Amino acid sequence: MIQDIIKKYKYKLFLIAYSGGIDSTVLLYQLVKIKKNNPKISIRAIHINHNMHINSNKWQIHCINTCKKYNIPLIIEKIDINITNNIEEQLRIKRYNLIYKNLLNREILLTGHHLNDQCETFFLSLKRGSGPTGLSAMSSETIFGKSKIVRPFLTKTREEIKTLANSNQLKWIEDFTNLNINYERNFIRHKILPVLEKKWPFFLRNCFRTTKICNEETILKNILLKEKIQKFLNFNECLNIGNFKNLKEELCKALIRYWISLKNIKTPSYNTIQRIYNEIIYNRKNASLKIIIQKNEIRCYKKFLYFVKIKKNIKNMIIFWHDTCHKLTLPNHLGYIIRNNKEGINLPKPKNGELINIRFQHEGKILILGRQKQRNIKKIWQEHNIPPWLRNQIPLIFYNNQLISALGVFVVNQTMKYQEKNNQNQWCISWINNVQSNDYSNFVFN
Known part of the structure; x- marks a missing residue:
């Protein structure tokens, strides 16, 4: 299986998720063995110290020594957060985000997940009432941001991996918390699967086949939905x-x-x-x-x-713009306001002593340029097709307590107060923003 993976990928860059347990130890050993005959292969390992066990640092030292023995570069990352709820899920998310942060361009992540892990994941999904997507459990290959996770042992049982480890006299970490059946996965591992395997010896293989069928159905459904949703x-x-x-x-x-x-x-x-x-x-x-x-x-x-x-509620916030020679940065990643001589919106200049301030909420009726009658500001937002959740994200420029403009949307008709015979009493304001875009700066592992 590992040989097939190496042949498949043009770029032979691999990062091994190395916990020090039996599965990742066998995976590391197999890659090192293959590398001897394939010097173009690049192998690195990463160990995540969860700091959740009294022996966490000892396990880290074991992983360092093993990688030194094989001359494999090792990355150490530590999780230093207090988790009280849903510990397994939270640690998993944190762990994969740390791994993703360390992945090189075109580097493939290899994990030691095996057939027993697959069946455990299947049962956990079944317990949650998942549909075909959840019951697909793990795939042998999974898109991981801009890279991939590959699981070479997914068709191998835990016993087969243990046989490989013993036959090669490998040393690995025994985490005795894996015996704690208070954890859902451990309960399935020690109390459910052994009973089913004893009754039906081919249960693990058949379980894997079910996950594969569910995965194929999910892939087919997504192909059809991808085409359908374009409409x-x-x-x-x-x-x-x-x-x-x-x-x-x-x-x-x-x-x-x-x-x-x-x-x-x-x-x-x-x-x-x-x-x-x-x-x-x-x-x-x-x-x-x-x-x-x-x-x-x-x-x-x-x-x-x-x-x-979801963004912070800023509708009651007031920001003063004292120095108009410098840009004014807005909250909630809404960009900034800048005085511009060429682009933007032309507004009357404030009178001497008037304080320029930015707000994000206004109620009542106003008269905007180009209109003969006042209208409720809610109606004006609707005319411009601005959804309710964006209305309190648009900067409103005030002089003292007088609304002048919703930048990029409308200008209040203030001709009686500000109009001059020439344009010397005007200035141009630009709002540089990305309000419509979605910013996903962190990778989310599903």
Whole structure:
């Protein structure tokens, strides 16, 4: 299996996730053995010290010594965070983010996951009520950001790996917390699978076949959804749900789930997708309804579904711009405001003594340039198709307590107060921003 992987990839760069346990020890040994006849292969290892065990530092020293013996470069990363809830999941996310940070360009991550691990993952997904995607468990190859995770031992049992380790007289770490059945995976490992294997000796193989079938079904479904969803995607990646009531519920939910999967976050639960369908797609009685998914919101506006990153509430914030010769940086990564002589919006200059300040909320009626009558600012936002969640992210420029402009949207009609016969009493203001874009700076491992 490992030989096949090496032949498959043009760039022979591999990073081994090395815990020091039996699985990763055998994987490291096999790669070192192959490298002797394939000098072009580049091997590195990474060890994540979780600092969760009294022997964590001893295990780290063992990994350092083993890699020195094989002349393999080793990266050490430590996790120094206090975790009280969902420990296994939180450590897994942190661990993979640290590994991803250290991956080189075109380097493949290799892990020691085997057939028993696969069946354990299958049962955990079954316990959570997962569908075919979750029941696919682990793939032999998984996209990992701009790289890949490859699991060469996924068709090998734990016993087969142990036989390899003993026959080569390898030394590895024994983590006795793996015997603690209070952890869900350990409970499945020690209490469930042995009973099933004793009753049905081929259970592990058949379980793997089921995960493979689920994976193939998921791949096929995603191929079809990728083509189908193009009809519903807008230019800014929002989802047009105007016609969703005419589609079957199952197709609607599949399209929503696939759309969310494009956002590089962990796939939401079945119940969350059902809520989006019931409360937003089907009923749509509450225009301001939002459904929170991790640090994001699903919102609906004018027959479009939006994926919105949750931001700090700044509607009561006031920022003074005293020195207009320098740019004014805005909160919430909203960019900055700058005085510009060529581009931007032309505004009347403030009078002597007037304080220029930026706010993010205004209520009531206003008269904007080009209009004969005052209108409620809410109606003006609607005319410009600005969704409710963006309205408190648009900088409003005030002179003292007088609203002058919503930058990039409108200018208040202040001709009686500010108009002059020439343009000497005007200045140009630019708002440099990326409000419409989504910023995913951290890799999220699913």
